[in-house]
Amino acid sequence: MDTEGRPAGRGYAAGARAGLPFAVATAVLGVSFGVLARQLGWGVVAPIVCSAVVLSGSAQFAVASILGAGGGVGAATLAAVFVNARFLPMGLAVAPSLAGGRLRRAAEGQLVVDASWALANRGDGGFERALLLGATVPQFGAWIAGTAVGAVAGGFLGDPEALGLDVVFPAFFLVLLAEELKDRRSLAVAVLAGLVALGLVPFAPPGVPVVAACGAALLGLWNRS
């Protein structure tokens, strides 16, 4: 990455390098997920398997907190679907930039995570495919390894929230957002998205405000010459 935070290159290796800072943050989050799941009685194996097959911090924290609060399988699954519903518009956005037939593209689409998606976003509607796939690799490894450390060490690490680790996610999204605020249109989109998201929080299930805020992207149609 250069000083502006933009990846210096477009290939798999450049993607992996660009993904490294996010992999560090992801490892930290993985530890806190492992600790939380262990405290909730998931044992050691289930949290690690969960991180390997779900690969989504926000959905996994939602699931753990709902099951932990006595919620059922249906409620936990539904919450994860809402939280991850943003991958529907994100998948539509990257689809034309992936390679191969539908199945190959659907498989490559599994490697879409927030940071990689934003890093690979060229800002003109296209995405750097190799950069996106490369950026996910270190994050995926860090997520599983972090979860394993948290699940094994469990309570010995103390309360992750007291350590302030829960702000890694929003701070990390703020870094990515700063890259996107290039002109008046992107600022207008951000302000509208923020108003929609916060306005819906008291009324909609978690995850839905974020998906609804994606509608602010329709401002992209406005005044485009």
Next chain:
Amino acid sequence: MTAVWLTIALVAAASATLKAAGPLLLGDRELGPRATAVIASLAPALLTALVLVDTITAGRRLVVDARLAGVAAAGVALLLRAPVLVVLAVAVATTALLRLLAG
């Protein structure tokens, strides 16, 4: 424990389906200029919502706590052109310090 494993399987299947849907639907078709314009504006919308929801909400409530101070400090570090890891460290340290002081 059965509930945990069942939930993991269902959530994994649902996430994979959500991520596969776009590529399965579109295949190798190119999008028109209008769709491309909307996609180009998707990132600022999505990231703004993620930042705000993770910073000042808890469940269905708007909450101002140590997280906001941490993310604000990260914003200052970003304006000072600090590297990504420093920005994240500033956010974590600020939030942890405030929680420590609040006891």
